Amino acid sequence: MAKDVRKIKTERDLQNAFLSLLTTKGFRQLTVADICQASLTSRSTFYAHYLDKYDLLEQMVAHYTAMFAQRVSVRFQQIIAGQIDDLLHSLLADMAENRQTLQVLFTVHEPDADLKANFYQLLYRQWETFIKSQPVTHPVPVDLIASMGSNVQMTLIEWIIEHGENSLDGVAEAVNTIRKAILIQIKAPDDQLS
Amino acid sequence: MAKDVRKIKTERDLQNAFLSLLTTKGFRQLTVADICQASLTSRSTFYAHYLDKYDLLEQMVAHYTAMFAQRVSVRFQQIIAGQIDDLLHSLLADMAENRQTLQVLFTVHEPDADLKANFYQLLYRQWETFIKSQPVTHPVPVDLIASMGSNVQMTLIEWIIEHGENSLDGVAEAVNTIRKAILIQIKAPDDQLS
DNA sequence: GGGTGAGTGTTCGAAAACCAACGCTTTTTT
DNA sequence: AAAAAAGCGTTGGTTTTCGAACACTCACCC
Numbered sequence: 001m002a003k004d005v006r007k008i009k010t011e012r013d014l015q016n017a018f019l020s021l022l023t024t025k026g027f028r029q030l031t032v033a034d035i036c037q038a039s040l041t042s043r044s045t046f047y048a049h050y051l052d053k054y055d056l057l058e059q060m061v062a063h064y065t066a067m068f069a070q071r072v073s074v075r076f077q078q079i080i081a082g083q084i085d086d087l088l089h090s091l092l093a094d095m096a097e098n099r100q101t102l103q104v105l106f107t108v109h110e111p112d113a114d115l116k117a118n119f120y121q122l123l124y125r126q127w128e129t130f131i132k133s134q135p136v137t138h139p140v141p142v143d144l145i146a147s148m149g150s151n152v153q154m155t156l157i158e159w160i161i162e163h164g165e166n167s168l169d170g171v172a173e174a175v176n177t178i179r180k181a182i183l184i185q186i187k188a189p190d191d192q193l194s
Numbered sequence: 195m196a197k198d199v200r201k202i203k204t205e206r207d208l209q210n211a212f213l214s215l216l217t218t219k220g221f222r223q224l225t226v227a228d229i230c231q232a233s234l235t236s237r238s239t240f241y242a243h244y245l246d247k248y249d250l251l252e253q254m255v256a257h258y259t260a261m262f263a264q265r266v267s268v269r270f271q272q273i274i275a276g277q278i279d280d281l282l283h284s285l286l287a288d289m290a291e292n293r294q295t296l297q298v299l300f301t302v303h304e305p306d307a308d309l310k311a312n313f314y315q316l317l318y319r320q321w322e323t324f325i326k327s328q329p330v331t332h333p334v335p336v337d338l339i340a341s342m343g344s345n346v347q348m349t350l351i352e353w354i355i356e357h358g359e360n361s362l363d364g365v366a367e368a369v370n371t372i373r374k375a376i377l378i379q380i381k382a383p384d385d386q387l388s
Numbered sequence: 389g390g391g392t393g394a395g396t397g398t399t400c401g402a403a404a405a406c407c408a409a410c411g412c413t414t415t416t417t418t
Numbered sequence: 419a420a421a422a423a424a425g426c427g428t429t430g431g432t433t434t435t436c437g438a439a440c441a442c443t444c445a446c447c448c
Contacts, residue, residue, distance in 0.1 A: 005234050006405065006434050031395060040199050042436045047397065200404050200435065225425060236406050241427065 011049055013039040018056060019104050027057065027108045058113040061105060064098065065118040076126045079153065080183070084176045088160075088168050095160050103161050119157065123150035131186055140185050149182050205243055207233040212250060213298050221251065221302045252307040255299060258292065259312040270320045273347070274377070278370045282354075282362050289354050297355050313351065317344035325380055334379050343376050 017039035021030055032053055036043050050056040071094055078087040095102065105115040127146035156175060211233035215224055226247055230237050244250040265288055272281040289296065299309040321340035350369060 004406065004433065005236070009234050010435080032397090033395070040203050042199070043396090044398080044400095044437075045435050048435080052396080198403065198436070204405075226427090227425070237426090238407075238428080239405050242405080246426080 007049070010039075010041055010045055014041055014046060014049065014056065015060060017041075018053075018060075019101055022104045022108065027053075027110065054110065054113065057108065057110060061108075061113040061115045061118065064102065064105065064115055065122070067098075068119055069122050072122050072126060076130070079179060080130065082176065082179065084172050084179070088156075088172060088175070091157065092160055092165065092168065095157070096165065099161055099164060106158070106161070116154075120150055120154050123153050126150075134186055136186060145182060145185050152178050152182065201243070204233075204235055204239055208235055208240060208243065208250065209254060211235075212247075212254075213295055216298045216302065221247075221304065248304065248307065251302060251304060255302075255307040255309045255312065258296065258299065258309055259316070261292075262313055263316050266316050266320060270324070273373060274324065276370065276373065278366050278373070282350075282366060282369070285351065286354055286359065286362065289351070290359065293355055293358060300352070300355070310348075314344055314348050317347050320344075328380055330380065339376060339379050346372050346376065 014035055017035050018030075021034055021038055025034075030053060032043060032046055035041075035053070035056075036046050050059070075087060075090060075094075078084075078090070102115070108114070109117070124146050127149040128142065131142050131145055152175070156171075159171070208229055211229050212224075215228055215232055219228075224247060226237060226240055229235075229247070229250075230240050244253065269281060269284060269288075272278075272284070296309070302308070303311070318340050321343040322336065325336050325339055346369070350365075353365070
């Protein structure tokens with residue numbers, strides 16, 4: 001049973017209005033009536049789709065979190081393998097479609113809906129399982145390395161979202177240097193990556 | 195009885211899709227199904243609003259013609275009086291809102307719906323009544339002067355639509371020179387405007 | 389304390405939009 | 419020239435949306 005187009009349209013309209021208003025007001029000050037007015041939707045229809053504005057936010061955050069989760073598993077190997085240029089471009093492509101949306105949602109931090117926190121958590125777990133899969137003993141605590149790695153990646157992601165398409169120049173080297181510095185911590189001194 | 199929001203929304207969506215598709219395909223090749231698909235509207239709803247695609251076009255042309263007609267009467271005195279700078283800026287402001295729309299609709303020429311032709315006709319009639327209101331005898335035929343005047347104005351309008359906000363510089367003098375040259379034709383030789 | 393006004397979430401009848409189907413004409417393909 | 423495909427315009431039953439009302443909470447103010 002595919003959805004009625006009307007449902008798709010109203011959800012699209014509500015979400016667009018929601019994002020657009022978020023660039024103006026903060027999430028807390030936003031009212032359901034605001035969103036409806038901006039999207040030419042009636043309030044009763046809003047409540048036919050969402051429990052409240054928190055539900056709307058949570059559904060959007062959940063959606064983009066899932067999207068990100070699916071792509072992280074694909075891209076993660078690249079930073080380990082050192083294919084920085086490829087990573088940057090594929091990451092850029094991933095983000096390009098949703099640049100505006102992610103930029104806005106990153107500003108909202110609610111207990112049950114925090115996209116930025118979700119992104120970070122996904123990356124952190126990737127690092128955690130990766131480090132634990134390495135055979136060597138770790139002189140430095142796992143969680144320290146994991147948080148360093150994921151923070152670097154988050155910074156990169158935010159940078160891409162902020163600066164868009166133009167000029168990845170100079171970024172690749174910087175990322176690569178840092179990547180080596182982090183990875184070297186979980187390798188024996190004589191077992192450095194290329 | 196104000197319109198139901200749903201009607202406003204579907205008409206907006208249909209018209210937007212229509213204009214957007216016109217930048218891709220020609221009007222003749224456009225199908226009703228195309229418009230509906232692009233706007234997430236069902237075909238039966240389309241026919242609840244318009245008789246066919248010609249009707250849609252005609253309604254839009256009529257709307258913008260009416261808008262233009264209302265403004266022509268206001269602005270026309272300006273070109274006679276020689277307030278070229280004011281005219282340019284107010285004309286620009288008028289067009290700015292609907293730049294994209296007008297640009298697209300200007301490309302369509304159907305027997306009962308030709309926005310560009312309508313604009314021209316409105317200007318022509320303004321010139322005609324203006325010239326006839328002048329007390330002097332006209333050595334040059336009225337229709338020649340009227341068509342020259344309206345053509346100059348149409349060219350200016352198209353130029354503004356094409357080039358948008360940026361740089362009216364240099365245009366003002368050119369327009370002014372031509373304006374004088376035209377007006378001088380319907381004045382006695384010793385009765386030139388400043 | 390008792391308004392007043394804004395925001396919330398719900399209800400229900402009426403209006404609009406949906407969708408699938410139909411018969412028909414025009415265009416395209418074979 | 420015949421068959422197939424695409425487009426047109428219409429219909430009727432179903433689903434969604436609308437709008438206006440309602441009761442409720444909460445903050446603010448006289």
